[in-house]
Amino acid sequence: MAIRVVVQEEPFDFGAEAEGFAAGRTDMGAVVTFTGVVRDVSGTLATMEIEHYPGMTQKALEKIATEAEARWELGEVLVIHRYGRMGPGERIMMVATASKHRGHAFEAAEYLMDYLKSRAPFWKKESGAEGASWVAAKDEDEDALSRW
Amino acid sequence: MDLLYFAWVRERIGLPKERYETEAATVNDLIEELRGREERYALAFSDLSALRVALDQELSEFDAPLAGVREVAFFPPMTGG
Numbered sequence: 001m002a003i004r005v006v007v008q009e010e011p012f013d014f015g016a017e018a019e020g021f022a023a024g025r026t027d028m029g030a031v032v033t034f035t036g037v038v039r040d041v042s043g044t045l046a047t048m049e050i051e052h053y054p055g056m057t058q059k060a061l062e063k064i065a066t067e068a069e070a071r072w073e074l075g076e077v078l079v080i081h082r083y084g085r086m087g088p089g090e091r092i093m094m095v096a097t098a099s100k101h102r103g104h105a106f107e108a109a110e111y112l113m114d115y116l117k118s119r120a121p122f123w124k125k126e127s128g129a130e131g132a133s134w135v136a137a138k139d140e141d142e143d144a145l146s147r148w
Numbered sequence: 149m150d151l152l153y154f155a156w157v158r159e160r161i162g163l164p165k166e167r168y169e170t171e172a173a174t175v176n177d178l179i180e181e182l183r184g185r186e187e188r189y190a191l192a193f194s195d196l197s198a199l200r201v202a203l204d205q206e207l208s209e210f211d212a213p214l215a216g217v218r219e220v221a222f223f224p225p226m227t228g229g
Contacts, residue, residue, distance in 0.1 A: 036229050051154055051155055053152070053154055053202070053205070053221060053223070055205050055219075056202060056205035056206075056221070059205060060205075060207075081228065092229075093228070093229060113229055116228045116229050117226070117227070117228050117229035118225065118226050118227075118228070119207065119226065119228075120226060120228040120229075121154070121202070121221075121223065121226055121228075122226055122227060122228035122229075123154060123155035123223065123224065123226065123227055124227045125155070134155055134156050134224065134227075135227045136224075136225075136227075137224070137225035137226065137227050142225075
């Protein structure tokens with residue numbers, strides 16, 4: 001079992017990451033990838049700035065990935081999350097899970113996403129025509145944790 | 149100890165980090181002290197339901213003890229993903 005967690009400012013190469021993930025693991029029958037993209041909800045978004053807590057981010061993500069590993073049969077887990085400034089359509093983050101069976105890979109990816117949204121120390125700030133504002137956490141993001 | 153502030157908490161207080169000596173026993177006691185310092189602290193800590201706290205880089209609770217803690221971080225609910 002291998003966990004890889006990457007926190008970086010620069011863009012990542014989704015194609016290369018997906019291609020290399022669990023490569024050569026002939027015991028894994030299922031790979032799930034999820035990518036989060038900067039969304040322009042109002043049509044006026046210029047940039048999104050993601051702040052994070054450098055000392056805590058890597059540890060928090062590793063903890064979430066380790067918990068996923070304990071719950072499902074996973075061969076590999078990858079989490080990449082960016083911080084800093086990005087524009088609409090840019091990839092913010094990705095997770096990938098590999099398992100013998102797709103059920104485990106799908107569920108583990110959803111679990112990672114649910115926890116990453118409200119337990120990893122990232123904060124989004126949107127800037128556009130109407131000024132800048134911090135993205136508020138949604139109750140449903142917190143509620144999503146209760147299903148696990 | 150070091151106090152760290154992120155996102156709008158950082159903006160309201162006007163700094164990302166400061167050194168602070170305290171005898172406060174819990175996070176709640178510390179917040180009470182900070183509120184009494186200046187208006188900008190009172191404003192930042194006016195609604196605890198909009199705040200989260202981490203002690204030495206682990207998410208924690210407001211009633212948690214501060215004994216031995218070196219780094220306290222205050223921030224709004226996280227919005228990763």
